[in-house]
């Protein structure tokens with residue numbers, strides 16, 4: 545196969561940041577994706593519908609002319625989120641989900657949830673209005689090894705949460721383990737998961753062998769090879785519970801290449817190409833479209849995109865960096881300077 549045409553994908557897990565940083569990254573996603581679920585972990589976080597509406601306007605104002613990209617907004621769940629806030633989020637028509645960050649689990653999660661049982665009333669409202677809860681699934685206790693935090697979360701938080709709220713729509717975000725694949729596969733239809741391109745392509749050796757590579761550091765952290773294999777099998781299985789969410793998480797070069805580097809891989813400029821590499825490795829390119837473009841909107845109850853993109857088999861080199869934010873900052877994409885086999889060449893309207 546030398547060319548691949550598919551329905552335009554959507555990104556069901558994306559960090560755009562705000563201000564100058566947002567203005568420098570949003571076009572990368574808008575070029576590839578029709579829509580994206582926009583993560584609310586700004587400083588301060590997006591906790592109200594009013595803030596989400598204002599953030600959406602800032603994103604729309606930063607889009608290239610003629611872009612049809614649609615930001616799907618989310619709220620950041622806190623211990624104090626009220627059921628009324630959930631109801632006004634639903635009524636707004638622009639907020640599509642609510643995000644659970646366990647306090648301290650990841651970038652800008654300090655205002656996150658300290659104990660999910662504090663949120664039962666808000667979660668009950670989510671179940672009632674049919675809005676998905678998006679979950680960063682890691683426990684945060686210092687005694688739990690960082691490589692075990694997702695698996696422990698399933699037993700301690702995710703399973704009891706679904707017992708208390710059996711009809712709640714849940715997206716287990718950026719899953720990284722065989723445990724999460726098995727949990728989601730066995731769960732009822734209202735439970736799905738996003739998988740990043742980097743967790744499909746890499747294991748922890750890529751981050752740690754031969755030197756420590758900060759651009760491969762993200763949360764949940766890359767796991768051992770057998771977990772990657774389980775993720776790749778799930779993504780390429782055709783099971784509609786698993787769909788595309790890049791978790792592209794921009795941080796300035798200096799904040800990554802540091803004695804205490806930030807967590808997050810910046811993949812937006814090459815997202816669909818990275819996924820194509822993973823699916824090709826698994827011999828499953830014909831299943832890429834379902835994963836990238838069909839299963840996400842189906843789960844969220846939104847129409848699939850009408851337009852198409854084309855990828856060509858054409859080796860090229862990922863740029864070393866891109867401009868980022870104010871001043872002379874730059875941002876380094878994942879696999880900077882490395883070769884990719886596929887490249888997105890064009891997008892077409894399907895008005896015929």
Ligand SMILES: NC(=O)N[C@@H](CC(=O)O)C(=O)O
Pocket residue numbers: 559585650651652680761762763764791793794807808809
């Ligand atoms: N994935 C990451 O490593 N980082 C994300 C936060 C997140 O999605 O957990 C970020 O906002 O930088």
Ligand SMILES: [Zn+2]
Pocket residue numbers: 650680717718763764
């Ligand atoms: Zn996360």
Ligand SMILES: [Zn+2]
Pocket residue numbers: 557559583791793
């Ligand atoms: Zn994320």
